[in-house]
Amino acid sequence: MHRLIRSALSLAAIAALTACSHGNSPQDAGPTVCSTLAECGGNQVCLNSACVNICHATSECQTSATPTNVCEEGVCLAPACGNDAQCGSGQVCLNGKCAQKPVASQVASCDVTPNPGTVRAGSTLQMTALAKDSDGAPLHFSGTAWATSSGSIAADGTLTAPNTSGDITVTATAGTKTCTSTIHVYGAAIGLRVTAINMHTKEPIKGAKVMVCDHTGVCAAAVATADDGTFSTTSFDAASHDVHVFAPGYNYTSFVQTTATDLLVPLQPFIATNSRSGFTSHLCVSKSDDPACPSPQGEFAPLQDQGEAVHMAFFGSAVPNSLLDLSVSTLVGPMHTVHLSLPGTTTAKDLDLPYGLVLGIATNFFGTNDPHVFADGGIRSLWGIGGNINLSKVVGVLTPLLDPNATIDV
Structure with missing residues (x-):
């Protein structure tokens, strides 16, 4: 189990915030750490625990220390990128920012x-x-x-x-x-060949049971795969046949009325939810509201726009196989029951939501601010996106969804 101690989520922008100023100044040494607006200068705001200069034009953000910064929505930001082509010579796009290209x-x-x-x-x-x-x-x-x-x-x-x-x-x-x-x-198949492998490790599964049936439903006795995970036979219905593959500790896979004669069958290991690997995190608004918050201002520190009291974020991990293997469970992971209610109303409902979804109103996260992203074994990337939303806009959407007679498919 890998534990993500602190999410890298930035809610004002995915790019890291960097202070800006006119010409060379003490800001060039780096932004001032802050927890409230009062700790910053008159032309600054406190965002993500750093004093950031208010700007009106990109030229106000570019100093010797921040030559490529831009002015977006009144604050100075490091320029974001989506690929290497959007960066300058000798640079690559890393985590949404242009950075120096690594050397050997x-x-x-x-x-x-x-x-x-x-x-x-x-x-x-x-x-x-x-x-x-x-x-x-x-x-x-x-x-x-x-x-x-x-x-x-x-x-x-x-x-x-x-x-x-x-x-x-x-x-x-x-x-x-x-x-x-x-x-x-x-090598090339002779007759019908079935190869069973572990979906995640790609290793062959010895002893998996393979049952072959003809187009009328008559089935031969199940036969175990060899050391290399293969089973071969020349006795099969060439017109169409059913193939069922199952092994202890794996979910089974079936091919119905197929004419294929060389089947590579990735079996998904069956792992109990409480034993699955992945990433966990803790998201919050501020340490004063949540003692477990790792910093004075958390990921959901209120932004400058009034009324943005609704917090939303979604996390997931890289899918280990081909997009053809994509399913609801691999995309959003297992579900858990969350009791949602709207402030100032009696509207409430239990909903099954993904473990990677974070949803909160003001300081109430309904128990979702400890997201658990399930990830299969191997090298995996963790991704996340989130921000604050105006409460009045969300109420209009959530009210019909929380109707006791409404049904929701996630």
């Missing part, structure tokens, strides 16, 4: 995914390398070189498997560091 000497280690992996003979598989610095943090490093013990691999990491079965080793070199992955190549 910064790479302390690397990982290759998938590892292990599977591919059919003669087919292609996209490999990805992740470079990391001395603290284990990911680096946006673009100088990775690739090599493979058999077959071929392109500069972008596209592996073309050999025409023979067996294990091959793929090597990535980032700077002076190397990392490897073992890829199992499956």
Whole structure:
């Protein structure tokens, strides 16, 4: 279980806030830490525990320390970006901000995914390398070189498997560091072949039961997969057949009336909710309202606009497989029951909402401000988005949803 001690959510903007001023000034040394507006200067506001200058034009934000800052909605912000092409020469887009491009000497280690992996003979598989610095943090490093013990691999990491079965080793070199992955190549199928693998680790599942039925529903006895996770037979209905694959500790998968003769079957491990890995966090408005808040002003510190008393955020993790494997459970995770009510009314209802959704009105978060994002094993990215919303606008939306006779599908 990985614990995210503090969410990196910025509610005024996703980009980090940086102070600005006219010309060179003491602000160049960095923003003043604050918890209230009174602790800042006359031309500043307190946002995200930092005094930030009010501005009217971008030129007011650009100093020797912040040469690329821009003026947005009256405050100075570090410019946001969506990809490397939106940054200058020698820069890359990191966490929504343009930053200096990492160099080879910064790479302390690397990982290759998938590892292990599977591919059919003669087919292609996209490999990805992740470079990391001395603290284990990911680096946006673009100088990775690739090599493979058999077959071929392109500069972008596209592996073309050999025409023979067996294990091959793929090597990535980032700077002076190397990392490897073992890829199992499956040869051509003879008759009907079913290959069972773990959806997350890509490792073959030995002993999975495979049952094959003809188009009339007559089924042969279930047969266990071999060490490499495969089951093969020449006795099957070529017109159409049903294939059922199940194994202890996994959810089962069925193919109905298929004509395919080479099935790669990723089985999803069955893991109880209270045992699943993932990320947790604690979101808040201020330490005065919530003693567990890690700073005087929390992620949902009130913004300058009046009436923004509704807090909303949503968190999720990277999906480990192809988008074809996407489902409601992988997108939003398990649900939990939340009792919602509107202030000043008797309107209330129990709703099943995702664990990654945070919803609050003023200082009441209805028990949702400790989001739990479930993530499957492996290297995963955590993402989140949120902000404050005007209460009067939300009341009009929530009132019909909280009607006892209303039904809601999430």
